[in-house]
Amino acid sequence: MMLRTTDRSSFSMSEFLRDAGGCAVIDGGLATELEANGADLNDPLWSAKCLIHSPELIRKVHLDYLKAGANIITSASYQATIRGFESRGFSREESERLLRKSVEIACEARDIFQKQYAKVPYSGGENKGTSNRRPILVAASVGSYGAYLADGSEYSGDYGKAITLEILKDFHRRRVQVLAEAGADLIAFETTPNKIETQAYAELLEEDNINIAAWFSFNSKDGVNVVSGDSLTDCASIADSCKKVVAIGINCTPPRYIHNLILSIKKVTDKPILIYPNSGESYDGERKEWVASTGVSDEDFVTYVNKWRDAGASLIGGCCRTSPRTIKAISRVLNKSDV
Ligand SMILES: [Zn+2]
Numbered sequence: 415m416m417l418r419t420t421d422r423s424s425f426s427m428s429e430f431l432r433d434a435g436g437c438a439v440i441d442g443g444l445a446t447e448l449e450a451n452g453a454d455l456n457d458p459l460w461s462a463k464c465l466i467h468s469p470e471l472i473r474k475v476h477l478d479y480l481k482a483g484a485n486i487i488t489s490a491s492y493q494a495t496i497r498g499f500e501s502r503g504f505s506r507e508e509s510e511r512l513l514r515k516s517v518e519i520a521c522e523a524r525d526i527f528q529k530q531y532a533k534v535p536y537s538g539g540e541n542k543g544t545s546n547r548r549p550i551l552v553a554a555s556v557g558s559y560g561a562y563l564a565d566g567s568e569y570s571g572d573y574g575k576a577i578t579l580e581i582l583k584d585f586h587r588r589r590v591q592v593l594a595e596a597g598a599d600l601i602a603f604e605t606t607p608n609k610i611e612t613q614a615y616a617e618l619l620e621e622d623n624i625n626i627a628a629w630f631s632f633n634s635k636d637g638v639n640v641v642s643g644d645s646l647t648d649c650a651s652i653a654d655s656c657k658k659v660v661a662i663g664i665n666c667t668p669p670r671y672i673h674n675l676i677l678s679i680k681k682v683t684d685k686p687i688l689i690y691p692n693s694g695e696s697y698d699g700e701r702k703e704w705v706a707s708t709g710v711s712d713e714d715f716v717t718y719v720n721k722w723r724d725a726g727a728s729l730i731g732g733c734c735r736t737s738p739r740t741i742k743a744i745s746r747v748l749n750k751s752d753v
Pocket residue numbers: 443665666692733734
């Protein structure tokens with residue numbers, strides 16, 4: 415029997431962006447929208463808890479984002495890790511099955527949307543390049559090692575001296591392989607807090623048995639560097655050098671910082687730039703809640719969108735505490751005709 419491995423590393427972001435009309439809409443916050451739909455995610459697995467208990471809710475939220483105009487939906491695997499599932503009593507096989515399930519749920523939502531809701535279904539293949547239909551990608555989310563630790567270190571990027579490049583590669587390797595083979599179009603490395611993890615992802619993508627395109631997305635809390643204090647341009651340059659990386663950008667960062675960060679990234683890459691800021695509220699890791707005072711309304715958020723596009727971003731969406739309403743507003747600003 416011949417073994418076939420899926421090779422999605424030849425995915426073309428420029429073709430996708432052309433089909434999407436030059437600019438694409440990323441979905442909004444997944445975990446926070448699951449919470450808005452009633453899920454209790456106060457758990458080290460965060461949104462991945464729903465893979466075990468409420469997959470239908472994940473499908474609904476993906477579908478809500480597609481109905482709001484998203485071109486890219488991001489799977490519920492941000493905090494889904496083999497080690498995390500194993501520590502909850504799942505076997506290695508069951509843990510891998512849950513990872514695959516995150517991608518399958520997103521693919522199901524895309525299928526349902528294309529059959530039931532899309533005004534003009536996307537058929538890909540022979541119809542590629544024809545106008546008047548919305549291309550949709552499934553991105554498999556990979557959150558950082560800090561997200562797995564669930565101790566707030568995805569927002570400090572401080573893993574301590576004991577964590578080496580090899581440890582990070584070993585932590586992510588099988589997870590990325592499983593997600594890559596589950597049918598996603600690309601991997602979304604999200605909320606990447608430091609340079610060492612950026613390097614780990616880049617080296618993993620060069621390995622023979624990982625064949626998928628990826629985007630690298632960083633977070634910042636000062637509008638200049640990534641959250642650890644490492645240089646954003648150093649991190650973006652690592653991403654730029656990696657052939658499998660098809661877009662580079664920023665997520666889960668307050669909207670007010672985004673413009674400057676786009677300009678920094680643009681200095682070191684010609685690859686497409688993606689941004690999906692959070693609502694501007696900040697997460698208090700100790701109290702485990704969002705602090706609302708500096709939040710940006712959906713109206714305010716979308717007033718930034720044209721500015722971000724003019725600065726060079728071509729994939730725009732939202733992260734934590736943004737919702738299908740935010741995505742609908744972004745789609746309208748970007749003139750998506752089918753929303
Ligand atoms: Zn976020």
